[in-house]
Every structure is written in structure tokens, then in C-alpha cells.
Amino acid sequence: MKPVNQAQISFSSHSVNEGFGRAAVAAFLAQLDPTVADLSDMRTAVSEAVTNAIVHGYREQMGTVYITVKIFEDGKAVVRVRDKGCGIPDVKQAMEPLFTTGGEERAGLGFAVMQSFCDSVRVSSTPGRGTSVTLVKRFEPKA
Amino acid sequence: MSVQLNYKEGVLTAKLSGEIDHHSAREMREAIDDTAQKLKPYCLRLDFTEVPFMDSSGVGLILGRVRLCGFWRGRVVLCGLSQSLGKMVELAGISSVAAIERRAG
Numbered sequence: 359m360k361p362v363n364q365a366q367i368s369f370s371s372h373s374v375n376e377g378f379g380r381a382a383v384a385a386f387l388a389q390l391d392p393t394v395a396d397l398s399d400m401r402t403a404v405s406e407a408v409t410n411a412i413v414h415g416y417r418e419q420m421g422t423v424y425i426t427v428k429i430f431e432d433g434k435a436v437v438r439v440r441d442k443g444c445g446i447p448d449v450k451q452a453m454e455p456l457f458t459t460g461g462e463e464r465a466g467l468g469f470a471v472m473q474s475f476c477d478s479v480r481v482s483s484t485p486g487r488g489t490s491v492t493l494v495k496r497f498e499p500k501a
Numbered sequence: 502m503s504v505q506l507n508y509k510e511g512v513l514t515a516k517l518s519g520e521i522d523h524h525s526a527r528e529m530r531e532a533i534d535d536t537a538q539k540l541k542p543y544c545l546r547l548d549f550t551e552v553p554f555m556d557s558s559g560v561g562l563i564l565g566r567v568r569l570c571g572f573w574r575g576r577v578v579l580c581g582l583s584q585s586l587g588k589m590v591e592l593a594g595i596s597s598v599a600a601i602e603r604r605a606g
Contacts, residue, residue, distance in 0.1 A: 401554065402589070409558065463564070474592055
């Protein structure tokens with residue numbers, strides 16, 4: 359199925375841009391006329407993915423975070439957050455709740471939040487090449 | 502992002518305002534800990550009334566303060582959580598380590 363609309367957003371991996379990333383995605387998804395709760399869920403999931411890219415992907419160097427948002431006819435939104443950072447050696451382990459390499463008071467809940475706030479989460483990663491996180495959520499039109 | 506601190510009879514209230522994410526949590530943490538470590542309150546009250554958004558960095562912020570206050574046997578109370586913040590707090594199982602005051606009304 360082809361998306362009916364899409365957007366690309368990219369920005370430097372400064373942590374101050376975390377707010378910009380999730381706000382930009384939420385602004386684009388507003389055209390689906392989502393409920394406040396659904397939009398808030400997606401905003402949170404995007405924030406987790408963007409933070410992962412900045413804190414983990416680009417822990418050693420600055421880089422660019424790439425976000426693609428696609429909207430489909432049935433109200434489904436697919437948000438892909440990608441970095442060209444260090445990658446994740448063991449994706450399965452990284453997705454376990456409370457697993458964190460972040461230190462500094464990272465709760466280790468990023469993937470658990472993404473999974474619970476979206477319909478599905480796919481992660482692909484190549485060490486040394488980067489990580490791509492795909493968040494899928496179907497937005498029911500407001501009653 | 503800002504933190505307003507108010508100390509009264511052993512209770513330190515930190516009124517947080519603005520979105521809480523990995524970026525803003527650091528400054529909030531530093532502002533709270535600076536004062537909390539000096540005063541060692543028996544209760545640290547985190548007020549989320551003016552927080553429209555929080556990701557799991559907020560969970561780290563809360564759990565870190567629970568740990569800190571544990572050093573002098575203080576406890577942490579959360580209040581003013583919106584529905585979406587409540588969802589995050591519930592997912593993280595925070596109610597087992599901090600008291601949650603429900604929003605009036």
C-alpha cells in the first residue's frame with residue numbers, strides 16, 4: 359500500500375532537539391485528527407526513539423537523526439527513526455525492560471514504552487552502521 | 502523548563518514545569534538534588550501539574566530521587582499527574598516505591 363502523505367525530518371543529535379523531533383512528528387500527524395491520548399502516545403514513543411539515537415547511537419560523536427513519517431489511507435502511521443551511529447550488538451537484549459547501557463539515570467524503559475504506546479515496534483541495527491526503529495500505530499478517527 | 506522549590510516543615514516541594522525529557526531532566530535533577538541534599542527532607546513532593554509531557558526520562562528522574570531520599574529515609578510523593586503522565590508512571594511500576602496523590606476532581 360502506498361502512503362497518502364509523508365514527511366522527512368532530520369536534525370543534529372543535540373539533546374535539545376529531542377523536543378523538536380517529537381513535536382514535528384506530532385504536528386504532521388495532526389492531519390489524521392487523532393485523539394489527544396493517541397497523539398500523546400506516539401509523541402512519547404518518538405521521544406524514546408529519538409533519545410535512544412542521541413544517547414546511544416551517537417554516544418561517541420555528533421551525527422544526524424533522520425525521521426520519516428508516512429500516513430496511510432486506513433489511518434495507520436509509520437514513523438521510522440534512524441541514526442548512523444554505533445549500532446546495537448544485541449537487539450533482543452537491548453529491548454528487554456530495564457536493560458540499559460545509559461547510566462546517568464536512564465530507566466531502561468525506552469523500548470518497553472515504545473512497545474506499549476504503539477501497535478508494533480521493529481528494530482534493525484548493524485554495529486558500526488546505525489540503528490533504525492520503526493513505530494506503527496493506527497489512529498482511530500475521533501468519534 | 503523550571504523547578505520551583507518550597508520547603509516547609511520537613512516537606513520539600515518541587516514544582517516542575519515544562520516538558521520532561523532526557524534533555525530537560527538533567528537540569529531538573531540538579532536543581533532538586535542541590536537543595537534536597539542540604540535539607541534532607543523527610544518528604545520530597547514532586548508536583549507535575551505544569552508538566553504537559555514526560556517520557557521515560559521522567560521515570561529515571563523519579564526513581565533517582567527515591568534512591569537519593571532513601572539515604573536519609575525520606576520518601577517521595579508524586580502529585581498533579583495528568584492522564585498521560587499517569588500512564589507512564591503506571592507502566593514503570595513507580596507506585597511500589599513512591600506514593601501517588603490523585604488529582605482532585
